[in-house]
Every structure is written in structure tokens, then in C-alpha cells.
Amino acid sequence: MEMQKNIWYVTLLLTMIAGYCDTVTFVAADSIFSAHVTGNFIVFAYQIIKGSDAHAWIKLLTFPVFIFAVIVGGRIALKSVNHYTILFWEGIVLVLCGIASYVFGYLQIFSEWAIYIVAMTTVFAMGLQNAFGKLFAKETHGPTTMMTGNVTQASLDLGNLIKNGTNDADSLLSFKKQLVTILGFLTGCFLGAVAGKFFGLGTLLIPGLAMIICYCYHRNN
Template identity: 35%
Template sequence: MNDDNLLSATAGYVDTLSFVSLFGLFTAHVTGNFVLIGAAVAGYGQGIFLKLMAFPAFILGVALSSLIIRGRKPETPMRGACLLYAVQALLLLAFCISGVNLRPGFNPESWPVVACGMIGAIAMGVQNAHSRLVARPGVPNTVMTGNVTQVILDALDLCSPRVGEDVKAVARARIVKMLPAIIAFAVGATVGALAYKFLGFWALLLPTMALAWLAMRAWMHRNAVGNAVS
């Protein structure tokens, strides 16, 4: 599994886990909280404050990522990726620990729950900012709506006799690139819900280890490139 697919699976996993554990909170697809806030205002949900606080937390994650990349100015994209993977892994570990320490029967209005959700939103803010701050090939890996739309359009082009072969070739290549990320996100979402059902917040250790592995691999690649240059 390449980096994009693993990140897509991580986004689906963490977003679904936070949704089922923290009263419908989205941490990766943070704008989805607008819908839930609107529903709560009309009396169809709960945890308005929790979902509102996800926005400044998400902004903090994006700002932190920008500060790391633009402040340190890593020499290569791989070095920047290594930094952001490591930071996100640490934040997911903090998300896990804060969730495990919540008291039984916690409610969405308590500050420990709000703090827990904010840590998760910060972690996913880092992942959302990653692809915009570090130049690398790939597809968006946190929100799949755009990817699904593009795959549908490309599939229609492949089925149309009016579309030229050059356009079909581009569409085919794009589907091959995007479809695995969509599938990985869906699998991650399913596994995230099941993992929380059986493991609770300890389930967050899985994406934490995945990010730590990506950081270690990026670090090794960074050193290999540095040795080759020297």
C-alpha cells in the first residue's frame, strides 16, 4: 500500500472512530460538522459546543503544519513529509490517551470530551495540510467527494463512443490513481468503527503506528538521499 492509500485509510479510520465515539464529531472531514451543528440547533443532535470547537482545533493543526514546513524549510519534500508524519503520529497518540482516560458515561458537554475531540481535529488538520504544503504526487486523501466525482466522470468518458482515445487514456490513468484511495478510505472507515466497538479508544494505536511507520520510512529515505548527495 502506497502512502496515499495508507493516508486515505487513516483518514477514514480516524474520522469514523471519532464519529461513533464522540457524538457524531468529524475530525478529518471537519466541514461535515456544519451539518451536525445545524441539526443540533433544530433539536436533532447533541454536542454543538464540541463540534464548534473542532474548527479552531482544525485551524490550529493547519497552522502548526505551516509553521513546521515554512519555518524549518526542509530541503526536500521527503524531509517535510517525515516531520508532518511524526507530528501527526504524536497527536494521534495524544488523542488515544485522552480518549482512554475519559470517564465511563462521558457526555459531549464535558471539557475532557471537548479536549479529546480537539486533539483529534488538530491531528487531522495536519494531514489535511500535508498535501498542500509538501509537493508530492498523489490524490486528496482526507475527503473523498471530489475523488468519487472525478472517477464517475472518467468512467462515463470511458463508456462514451464520442470521447477520443487520448481523453480515455487520461481518464483511465486517473481512475487507476484515484480508485485505490477511495477503496482504502472506505475500508479504513469500516475497520475504524469495528475497532472502536471492540477496543475503544485503544483502537487509535493502529493509525498512530501507521503514521510512525511512514515517518520512519521517510526518515530512512531522507538519509539515503543525503548520503547519495554527499
């Protein structure tokens, strides 16, 4: 029972962090998605067609950065006994992103390139989280960085519940799990939008610290 409860909490935390980071970088770092990296292809194509951004090509760099991060996450998993070690390093990377943002601002060198560096490093952190989700799928109730699959499953579950009622215990439980992931991500997106608009990339410290605390808790339990 305790393990199942932990899965609910971890799922909620990871989805909120993914939504938060994805939206913070989109709002405060030239419309770059840090979690939904394939979304950057759409933004890139749009900006090229509009001719509105000479640096639109930089968004394509999120893809190799993401791939590299997933590979690194796999290596970490091979060398670690604790599954949550990947999340610890994700937290460290996000904390460094937040610190770098404040340092760049303090030194008054927070140029466009400095923003891209922080954004790409955040993409790396999200790549680590994706690696965790793929390697240790049973630690969460579903993907925590991409919601399309979760929405699809929730829709199927809802259809079953409409047909069979709440007596369909499996569909009801699955629907609740998907709601946690979807609502967690949505909450993170809202918080990230506010943080990105009013406080900038330095607020990446918050999810970084949350991830480190999550690791410490699971290390001691």
C-alpha cells in the same frame, strides 16, 4: 518507478487513516467528524433543531482547531527538510490521543469532556494531514481526507473510459488513482466503525503508530 510506487502506498495509507479517524470519533465521540470538519456544521444544525444535545455547540470548535492545525502544519513544513515531518507529528498526536483515552479510562475520569478533548486533538491531527496534502500535493494521488473531489474526478474518468474505452491511457490511470483514494478511505471508515464501537478512542494508537512508521521509512529512503 520506486517513487511512483511510494506515492501509491502513501495515498492508500493516508486515506485509510483519515477514514478510520473520522469514523472512530463519529462513533465514539458524540458524532464528531475529525477529518470532514465541515460535516460538523450539519450535525450541529441537526442537533440544535432536534433539541437533543445541550453540548451541540462544541462541534463548532472543530473549525478553529482545524484551522490552527493547518497553520501549525505550514510552520512545520517551513522548518523541515523532510516533507514527511508533518506526518510524524500527526502520528505523535494520534498516539497521544490513544494513550490519553486509556489513561482517562483507567482513572475512571473518561467523562463527556474527556471525550471532547480526545476528539478535538484528533481533529488537530487531521488538520496536519490536510496541510501535508495541500503543501505537498505531488506526494499523493489526490486529497486524502475529503473524497468529494476524488469521486468527481473518478466519475469524469469513468465517463471518458465509457466513451473511448481502455485505449484512453490517461483516463484509465487517473481512474485507478481515484479508486485507491476512495476505496482506501472506505476501508478506513469500516475499520474505524468497528474499532470505535467495540474498543473506543484508544484505538487511535493504531493509525498514530502507522504514521510514525511511514515517516521513519521515508526518512531512511
